[in-house]
Amino acid sequence: MTAIHEYLKRIFSGTEEEFFSVANSAMEEGKKLFIITANPEILMNAQRDPQVEKLLLSPEAVIVPDGIGVVKAMRSCSLESKERITGVDLSQRLLKAAGEAGRRICLLGAKEEVVSTLKKKLEEQYPQAQIHAKNGYGADKDEDFRSLCAHEPDLFLVALGAPNQELLIFRHLEELKKGVLMGVGGSFDVLSGLKRRAPKLFVKTNTEWLYRILREPSRLGRFYRNNVKFLREVKRAPHKTRKEK
Numbered sequence: 672m673t674a675i676h677e678y679l680k681r682i683f684s685g686t687e688e689e690f691f692s693v694a695n696s697a698m699e700e701g702k703k704l705f706i707i708t709a710n711p712e713i714l715m716n717a718q719r720d721p722q723v724e725k726l727l728l729s730p731e732a733v734i735v736p737d738g739i740g741v742v743k744a745m746r747s748c749s750l751e752s753k754e755r756i757t758g759v760d761l762s763q764r765l766l767k768a769a770g771e772a773g774r775r776i777c778l779l780g781a782k783e784e785v786v787s788t789l790k791k792k793l794e795e796q797y798p799q800a801q802i803h804a805k806n807g808y809g810a811d812k813d814e815d816f817r818s819l820c821a822h823e824p825d826l827f828l829v830a831l832g833a834p835n836q837e838l839l840i841f842r843h844l845e846e847l848k849k850g851v852l853m854g855v856g857g858s859f860d861v862l863s864g865l866k867r868r869a870p871k872l873f874v875k876t877n878t879e880w881l882y883r884i885l886r887e888p889s890r891l892g893r894f895y896r897n898n899v900k901f902l903r904e905v906k907r908a909p910h911k912t913r914k915e916k
Contacts, residue, residue: 675744694851772825
């Protein structure tokens, strides 16, 4: 398996504002952009699953650091990283930009109540936009994805959990000629307004992971398997200087 350091070297090092500009330009210019929001969990999955490793190393994917652990890991390996770029914040900005421009938006994932509420909310905010949605409980996710592809979306958000959402997009990437595509995990719950995001203090201090564990103690095991082990792997990674990159 590829060393963690090799994944870290592929991650976007700029600010959220800089990356949003890149993604919004792709929408405006009718280009295709596949975004992976990387946290320790998906990086550790790549250590266990060759398909996820292939995904992270693909030149067709652009990776952003969604997780303070990833930002700190990059810096500890002497790789530049200006700030964390969260999937929920980025998707909110992209939805606003696409909505205001009257673009085609596709949503796949979450429960029917969640995705329907989000679709209705977006239609009320941006009546000029074309919005299509399917929940994440269909028997054939590939067929659901293909059916939404037929609408030729400018923005396609998939909320099926990592790495399943990213692998699904990757399998069908060639079927789309344009559009910004991104896996967004549980973001639909927050964006729809049906679930509260962590309080601002946790967001500001990059401790949303702690808030989630406090709310759902069952997450602790998952946190250990991924985040704690990730830190161990980072310590073993070669700490090159920026001149050596």
